[in-house]
Amino acid sequence: MPDPRDLFRSAVTAVTAVVDAGTDPDTETPCSSWTYGLLLDHLVSGDRLFVGLLTGTMSPPSSPRAAGALAEPVPSPADYRTWSSRLADVFDDTEITAREFQVPAGRLRGDQVIMLRSVEHVLHGWDLAKAAGAPTLDLAPVAAALEEPARHLLAAVGAQALGERRPFAAPVPVDPTASAVDRLVGAFGRDPGWSPDPVAGYARLVEQFAGHGDVELPDGTRRGFGADGLRTDGQVFACTHRGRLMIKLPAAEVDRLIRTGLGAPLAKPGQRPMREWVLVPFDGAASTRADQAYGFVSARG
Incomplete structure (x- = not known):
């Protein structure tokens, strides 16, 4: 030992x-x-x-x-x-x-x-x-x-x-x-699969972007992919997905998050993972990562 x-x-x-x-x-x-x-x-x-x-x-x-x-x-x-x-x-x-x-x-x-x-x-x-x-x-x-x-x-x-x-x-x-x-x-008493409360976490993000004039907040009227998502210039940059935060980021950053175990790939059944989308928890870094996603999508708009 x-x-x-x-x-x-x-x-x-x-x-x-x-x-x-x-x-x-x-x-x-x-x-x-x-x-x-x-x-x-x-x-x-x-x-x-x-x-x-x-x-x-x-x-x-x-x-x-x-x-x-x-x-x-x-x-x-x-x-x-x-x-x-x-x-x-x-x-x-x-x-x-x-x-x-x-x-x-x-x-x-x-x-x-x-x-x-x-x-x-x-x-x-x-x-x-x-x-x-x-x-x-x-x-x-x-x-x-x-x-x-x-x-x-x-x-x-x-x-x-x-x-x-x-x-x-x-x-x-x-x-x-x-x-x-x-x-x-x-x-020693921990659940290895623990993750933060997604409902409270997403509510905080919606409140965070409420003051952005160019951000469209979810209003419950949309259907389909990213229905409850945060949008800028008509494009989703963040939304919830199966209890996690789904965000759009540069492919290199998506790869880094997955490689370090902080993120999970996003893919439709039978298809390859999406290069610029990643799933992350609603943890203490969620606010910063959502900001990064907002900046990334805004710059491309």
């Missing part, structure tokens, strides 16, 4: 790229009732807490904080780097792995503490990526390396006990042939 300290640093590196993508702090996440901002705060405050616990400058709280009790203002990417780096430095102390510590999840050895924080960063990094519309590809190798030791950790702590400590949850059944990331997040 890789050194736990190396796994933690790899997890932090992968999540840093997600955090740097940024998004609206109020964006919903796969963790019910926890917004992007609250989860980022949870990660940063968690690292700050564990620095205190492992260095003896802080006692463990009697119970985890509720989502609504998380502090404001929302931490920045710089805050994430600062505290994850400080915790990594604490983990580098070779005496840490040999000692036992009383932490919110129970009494754990130092190497188990490192594993716990690594899992938290990968799990919540996945949450943040799903919310922000950022790639999760960099999390894959870390998740693969963490999967077996993470299951040992679950056995040591107890899945029920850990599930009671939000924002973990009870395990979700996942196909054994699924990716390592999906299996890991499922083991």
